[in-house]
Amino acid sequence: MQSQSKDFWEIVPEEMRLEIHSIEELKNYKKGEFLFYEGEEYKGFYILQQGAVKVFNSLENGKESVHALFLPGEVFAAVPVFCENTTYPASAESLSVSQVYFYPCKKFKAIMQKHPEFMYKFGGLIMEKVGYYQKKTTSITSQSLADRIINVFKELGAERKWIEPPVGLKQLAALLGVTPEGFSRELARLEANKRIFRRNTLFSLKPKGLKSTD
Numbered sequence: 001m002q003s004q005s006k007d008f009w010e011i012v013p014e015e016m017r018l019e020i021h022s023i024e025e026l027k028n029y030k031k032g033e034f035l036f037y038e039g040e041e042y043k044g045f046y047i048l049q050q051g052a053v054k055v056f057n058s059l060e061n062g063k064e065s066v067h068a069l070f071l072p073g074e075v076f077a078a079v080p081v082f083c084e085n086t087t088y089p090a091s092a093e094s095l096s097v098s099q100v101y102f103y104p105c106k107k108f109k110a111i112m113q114k115h116p117e118f119m120y121k122f123g124g125l126i127m128e129k130v131g132y133y134q135k136k137t138t139s140i141t142s143q144s145l146a147d148r149i150i151n152v153f154k155e156l157g158a159e160r161k162w163i164e165p166p167v168g169l170k171q172l173a174a175l176l177g178v179t180p181e182g183f184s185r186e187l188a189r190l191e192a193n194k195r196i197f198r199r200n201t202l203f204s205l206k207p208k209g210l211k212s213t214d
Contacts, residue, residue, distance in 0.1 A: 003047045003101035005073045007129075011121040016111070023107040025208035029094035036077065038091045039087045044105040045078035051098025054175070055090050069095075069175045071156070071166060081105055095167040145186045148176045148197070153196065153205055162202040 003009075003024055012020060026049075029035060035046065038057060046053075048070050055076060056066045067090060070076045080086045112119040143151070148161035153171060156163050165172060190196040197204045 003049060003113045005047045005075055007073075007125060008047060008075050011118070011125055012116065013115070016115055016118060019111055019214065020103075020108075023104060023111070025102040025104070027100050027102050029100070031094060031096050033094045035092040035094065035100065036088045038088060040088050041087045042080040042083070042088055042105060044103050044108065045081060046076055046092075046100045046102055048072050048074050048076065049099040049101060052095040052171075053092050053098060053100070054095055054167075054171065055092045057075075057090050064174065066175050066177070069167065069171070075125075075129065078122075079130060081108060081126075082123065095171055145176065145178055145182065146190060149190060150184060151181070151196065152176065153203055156203075158196075158203050158205045162199060162204045165203065166200050 003021075009017070012133065024047075027035075029051070035053065036043075036085070050072055053070045053076065055068050055070065056064045059065055068076070077092065112122065139172055149172075152161070152175070153159075156165060169183060169187070170180045173180045176183065178186075187196065191198055193209070195205070197207055
């Protein structure tokens with residue numbers, strides 16, 4: 001099995017793919033295991049295959065500032081590839097049984113140096129991702145909680161089908177910067193107003209029988 005990431009592999013030329021696959025390392029993590037810690041020496045980036053991973057900073061009051069929730073197919077911890085002798089700026093924790101492909105920084109840099117055109121494309125992809133997550137962080141303070149919850153379920157595919165969140169509702173609450181109690185209350189209101197539909201542990205943004213418009 002090889003890594004799956006539409007965004008990443010779309011920019012990799014066919015003639016480079018075997019070379020990149022040759023350096024990837026498949027790693028498995030249990031729920032609660034850390035992939036890396038804030039301040040740890042930077043060793044490389046990841047593509048998530050299965051499960052869910054959160055990236056966060058620990059605050060002085062013991063709480064967490066969650067920056068992003070990564071789902072299968074997503075690339076993360078890639079920005080420091082372009083830095084020298086750096087560290088991970090945040091910690092990453094597996095929120096479920098997870099499987100990732102790891103790309104060692106030194107080996108990946110050696111490949112990029114042989115293919116400068118790909119290096120520019122990879123840099124562009126990473127900057128695009130940074131901008132995307134910066135917008136998501138801004139939305140936490142600029143959007144209503146209801147809209148933030150709706151947007152999370154959209155990202156998980158709930159407009160197209162019934163989905164089961166890859167993490168618990170408490171973790172979704174942390175991602176949105178709200179208490180579990182506040183999240184549960186707002187989710188209940190959204191269900192009562194028929195903006196979100198629930199079937200046991202499954203959720204959808206469309207009522208049963210309504211056709212999807214992908």
